[in-house]
Amino acid sequence: MFDSNSGFMYALTAIVIAFVIAQSVYFLYRALKRAKELGMDMGKIKKAMVSTAVFTIAPAVSILLGVIALSKSLGFPFPWLRLSVLGALTYETSAAASAASVMGASLSNAITDPQVFVTIAWVMTLGIIVSPIFVCLFGKKIEGGITKIKDRDSKWGDIFMDGLFLGMISAFLGVVFADVSTGLTGWIPVFVMIASAIIMLICGALKIFLKAKWIEDYALPISLLGGMALSLPITDFVNSLV
Amino acid sequence: MKENKNMQTLNYRDQVHHFGRIWTVIALFLFIMVPVAICVYTGVWPKAGDLLKGLLSVAPIFWTVGAIEVITYVPMLGTGGSYLGFVTGNLTNLKVPSALNAMQNMGVEADSEEGEVVSTIAIAVSAIVTTVVIAGGVLLLAQIRPFLESEMMQPAFDNLLPALFGGLAVVFVSKNWKIALAPMIFMIVLFVCVPSLAGSVGVLVPVGALIAIAVARVLYKKNLL
Numbered sequence: 001m002f003d004s005n006s007g008f009m010y011a012l013t014a015i016v017i018a019f020v021i022a023q024s025v026y027f028l029y030r031a032l033k034r035a036k037e038l039g040m041d042m043g044k045i046k047k048a049m050v051s052t053a054v055f056t057i058a059p060a061v062s063i064l065l066g067v068i069a070l071s072k073s074l075g076f077p078f079p080w081l082r083l084s085v086l087g088a089l090t091y092e093t094s095a096a097a098s099a100a101s102v103m104g105a106s107l108s109n110a111i112t113d114p115q116v117f118v119t120i121a122w123v124m125t126l127g128i129i130v131s132p133i134f135v136c137l138f139g140k141k142i143e144g145g146i147t148k149i150k151d152r153d154s155k156w157g158d159i160f161m162d163g164l165f166l167g168m169i170s171a172f173l174g175v176v177f178a179d180v181s182t183g184l185t186g187w188i189p190v191f192v193m194i195a196s197a198i199i200m201l202i203c204g205a206l207k208i209f210l211k212a213k214w215i216e217d218y219a220l221p222i223s224l225l226g227g228m229a230l231s232l233p234i235t236d237f238v239n240s241l242v
Numbered sequence: 243m244k245e246n247k248n249m250q251t252l253n254y255r256d257q258v259h260h261f262g263r264i265w266t267v268i269a270l271f272l273f274i275m276v277p278v279a280i281c282v283y284t285g286v287w288p289k290a291g292d293l294l295k296g297l298l299s300v301a302p303i304f305w306t307v308g309a310i311e312v313i314t315y316v317p318m319l320g321t322g323g324s325y326l327g328f329v330t331g332n333l334t335n336l337k338v339p340s341a342l343n344a345m346q347n348m349g350v351e352a353d354s355e356e357g358e359v360v361s362t363i364a365i366a367v368s369a370i371v372t373t374v375v376i377a378g379g380v381l382l383l384a385q386i387r388p389f390l391e392s393e394m395m396q397p398a399f400d401n402l403l404p405a406l407f408g409g410l411a412v413v414f415v416s417k418n419w420k421i422a423l424a425p426m427i428f429m430i431v432l433f434v435c436v437p438s439l440a441g442s443v444g445v446l447v448p449v450g451a452l453i454a455i456a457v458a459r460v461l462y463k464k465n466l467l
Contacts, residue, residue, distance in 0.1 A: 002284060008283055009280075012276055012279055012280070016272050017373060019269065019272055020269065020329065020330055020369065020373070021373055023265045023269065023329065023330075024326060024365075024369040024370050025366070025370070026261075026265070027265075027362050027365075027366045028366035028367065030258070030261075030322065030362075031322055031359045031360075031362035031363045034254060034355075034359050035356075035359045035360075035363070038355065038356060040359065044347075044348055045348070045363060047347075048344045048347055048348055048364065049363060049364075049367050051343070051344070051347065052343070052363075052364045052367045052368055052371075053371045055339075055340060055343065055368075056336065056367070056368045056372055056375070057371065057375060058402065059332070059372075060336070060371060060372040060375035060376060061375060061379070061390070061399075062335070062402050063335075063336075063372060063375075063376060064375060064379040064390070065390055065391075067376060068387065068390070076380055080376060080380060081276065083331070083332070083376070084330070084372065084373055084376060085269070085273065085330060085331055086328075086329065086330075087331045087332070088334065088335065089332070089335070090441075091300075091304055095304070098296060098299040098300050099299075101299075102292055102296045102299065103292060114285075114286040115286050115288070115289075118277060118280055118281050118286055118287065118288050119288040119292050119293060121276070121277040122288050122293055122296075123293065123296035123297055123300060125274065125277050127297060127301050127304050127305075128304060128308070128331075129270065129274070130304075130305045130309070131308035131309075131311060131312055131328045132269065132270060132325075132328045134308060134309055135262075135266065135324050135325060135328045136262075136266050136267070138312060138313075138316075139259070139262075139312070139316050140259055142312070142316045142317060143255070143316065143317070146317045146353055147353070150353060155462075156459075159418075159421070159458045159462055160455060161317065161318075161351070161352055162414075162417070162418045162458070163421055163451060163454035163455035163457075164317055164451050164455070165318065165342065165414050166415070166418060166422045166425060166426075166450070166451075166454045167314070167425055167448065167449075167451025167453065167454045168318075168334075168447045168450065168451065169411050169422075169450075170422065170425035170426040170428070170429045170450040170454065171425075171429050171443055171446045171447045171449070171450040172334070172403060172407045172443065173407055173411055173426055173430070174426070174428075174429025174430045174432060174433040174443075174446075174450075175403075175429075175433050175440050175443045176404045176433075177430045177433050178433040178437040178439070178440035179437060180434055181434060188397070189400075189401055189403075189404040190404070192401040192404040192405055192408065193405070193407065193408035193411075195405075195408065196404065196405045196406070196408030196409045197408040197409060197411060197412045200408070200413065201412055217347050219409065219413075220339070220343045220410065220413075223412075224402075224405050224406050224409060227404065227405025227409065228398040228399075228401060228405045229398065231404075231405065232394065232397055235397035
């Protein structure tokens, strides 16, 4: 019988997470050093760091919920590890569920058969491992391509980058509408998105009228948390109508 | 002077590629060693057939999405941000918005060296804070679990992505609404008509980008941008 919450599993998780923290600290140190060399405004960078930290909390809690959900079947350490490095909530759950079903198991029960657990662990690891390999192999070439576009025509280069951003944002805005055909409850994500957009617009207006630059720094965390908070009364209201 | 700065940028980026690859290779080795260590510890190894069947059900889609994410996100995140972001994961829901927001607030372009530095800082901070939040959450689980898993809080976490992209869209769409219109309409119509595509949104990101870039090219050629 395999104990997915054993000290051994926690030790493995601690080693990998410590490594990734060390990597983050090293990259942070190098980037801050370079920012100083470039003469960038370190006060503004400090503000950007605080704003990023605040913004990160809500998505991180959502990742924690993913850890809790997967912990019922795989214990705490392994989902904690998978969702702290490489993985993403959407991927890890479906990879674990697919591997479990191949073994005739289900994620609704604790996995205690070592054969099932090691198969799930291998599938979750190998299924997601390619992205960093691609970055090592092709990252420099992709950057070179962007530099070439910029060198040829810098204005078009900037527009090209905006096109990339907007392509990503439009795909995730589109997916918010995926459930609208199911009825009024399917519109809840759309209403939440609109609420978040309105909060962002209010932040923009306040920044201009109150001349408060700090609002810009915190506008994204404010609109994210505001949108999430408003999803509660929005959901209640929509449910009262159906 | 500008040429000198370009040379320095090149040298800095080369250095980042160098140490970025070293860190990534060690990280990949560690990630692979986790299931190896579990197998050695338990004395049980997966059967090749089971592993293959399990991988076949996830790898084709996730390896494709992985390749597409690299092509799409590397230009946005810069060199350091890409090496760190792809190792620490949670790109779409966390690292990419963090980097875009930080660059926007600092007023720097994604493909400049300043943008590269800011993106790396944002991703590093985000990775560290995420680890701290999850560690704190696991340690305080007994206290916070009833609140996090309460029925009342469920809609908030179900609607994280709409709440995130609603705000982000205002910032970027307002800057370039002429380019944004066509891919947004296309994606909304597509997802309304084929809701099952919601699970493959990662594959559709480059489709949106291609539409946006094609529209931008036409508008640019007609001097409308």
